[in-house]
Amino acid sequence: MLWVLVGSVVAMGVALAGTRFLTTFVTPAEYGRLALMVSFAVLFDQVVGHAIGGAAMRFYSIYRSEGLLGDLRRVVFRSLLQGAAACLASAALLGVAGMYPSVVLLFASTGFSIALLVSGVGVRLAEGARRRRVSATFRGVFEILRFGSAALIIVLVEADAESAMTGFLVGAGTVALVHWFYLRYRLLVGDHNSASARRRAQLMASFRKYAMPLLLVGFGTWVYLMSPLWALGWFGDITEVGKYGAYHQLAFVPMLVVSGLLLTFLAPIVYENALKSIHTAMQGALRLAMVSFVMVTFIAAFAFFEQRFLATLLLGDSFRDGSWMFPWLILAGGCYGVGQQLLLKLRTEMKVLQLAAIQLGFAAAAVAAYSLAAWQFGVEGLIVAVVLVNATLLLVSLLISGTPRPLPEVDHPIDA
Template identity: 25%
Template structure:
């Protein structure tokens, strides 16, 4: 038995658990802070504004960040880290230009249609999304390099920095959406700056390379394209719940739903995200460039076991939420948000099903088979938008929650079928 490897893996997992506990705890405390200072209508306005960040992340940054993280192990194995890092930096700059152009178009569109109050939000939201993308890319590289402690510490620190800066911003600027966004931007700037410092120190990001990075840019960009293709549909599904409630209900409904989402859906997704962050670099290293069947096969059984564990965790979370939702809302949100606590178990169920689907997606990504998920991502996105607007128009918040459970269930079943087909084909 290789005890040194076991201890190393245990240490890495320990750092990830520590960081995730700090992040989840910070997120829950942040919900308490925000609900104490923001009325449900204002919270709903914040939730709608943050959908712009979701669009940028899904269409531009999401695929780039995933692709950069996936190609680290390939570059390391080929001893081409220098040119890989150079290519990654250039891709991030290209993404920045695209995002700034998009932000300018949003600004012009809002001005043209007379949405003057919303214009002030565009700049900070675009900056926040850019910082988040850079932070995710830097964290992805450090995580792929197995520098887990740095990733964990920065993740935990950012969650608590937001709390401190939100309290300061609300005290100085008043309880408003611009004040909260300013606090978010401040926290991200500090964390991204620190991540960049450690990335330079540990991996020599600025190191000059005499090799041409064009081939690496082409490979990384090409691999990220499917994520952008389906990103529009994924964003539409993930944002349409809030916009449906705003259209057919009220801004207060959006705020209540946003709190419900953060307390029920987000924690279990973040918990499973810890496992994905831990296993991702291991899967990538074992699979290499995904041309060796024996290397791919070494992680298949582990994928199924972890997916089943995710589903088991979802069942436990659902049961606990049924028993404790009133107590949880009594501790974590102000009284004006507690009327929707009975829906929390269903949010936990939706989050767990989605997280199990993401676990299966990790295996497909490690096999360099991300493109085969395109149909699943697009059509579940279309289903999600349709279900959100239909159910939201009839039942309001309970309808949108039910739609999320259905779409998450369809997603995990579809990913299960893709994974089984992919495993079967690779076994021939």
């Protein structure tokens, strides 16, 4: 756990410092262009990477114990190739339709998207294998190289979105290449071929049954998190997109990092304890979620009173007039993160279809609410909508996490 904490703290610190650098040298309009392209670049990691990495994390110990890591390696690499092909096809469609701000941004964001996909799956697999030190190292190095490369290219070339995205590609691509070799030659090795063909088919069916709905979960999550940027881009102007994107990176995203850190620690424990008592496992998760929410409330209160100081510390001059967004985005991000902790119940009970329905439903509601708010009230109305939608998600997650039901006997992968 210490290594995961160190890696997450380093990654978050580098991201904060990188955002400070970008907002100092890049105008809000250029940052807005960058934020919109990054929002598209994370699509395939959020959808394909989330599904394959999440399922691999869930099933890694089972495949390893039965000497079938070769089977897991084949499905992971096949999925990565399919995700990369889909990313290239999407970029080609955008190019043909002319829906891109510049050729450099289109190519750089496409490469960055593929690198994110490989790195995301690698980190999730390392976490599932309990390789905490490896996972933490990759997280920290990824952010260091991503923002370091962007800063270097901005200084040497020009302070614009194209330079920043090219730097992101260079840094992320380097880490992704190392990830690929690590997965192929270190983590997914040890195939003893000890199981029967029937057992292999059963495990693969369970893996696919778990992973397929996660594609929908990932897509819903992507739409849910990125829709504020799109709403502002459609109904506002690119400068507002840039300012919101910067505060989202500094206030909302750190809450997601903390939540992800807790889930990294909590999920393997809950999965193992659920085999003995799902009720006991989820009661512990519920208590941790409540403590997390109390901490988020205190952090948001501090940000409310120190918003100008935080803006001066973390942002360039041209972004500081939006300091009022700090506490509200921290609160919204905290609500979302705690809600995801509570929804771990559905993953544990293998009810990923229900999880997908919730994510897609909230994604649709978020698009409607954010678009209406941005259209009628601008960025101020959008912030109110973001807080209300995420608070509603937290309440729904709290209701769902009520009394856990016993795990199903037939569909559980260990009993298959």
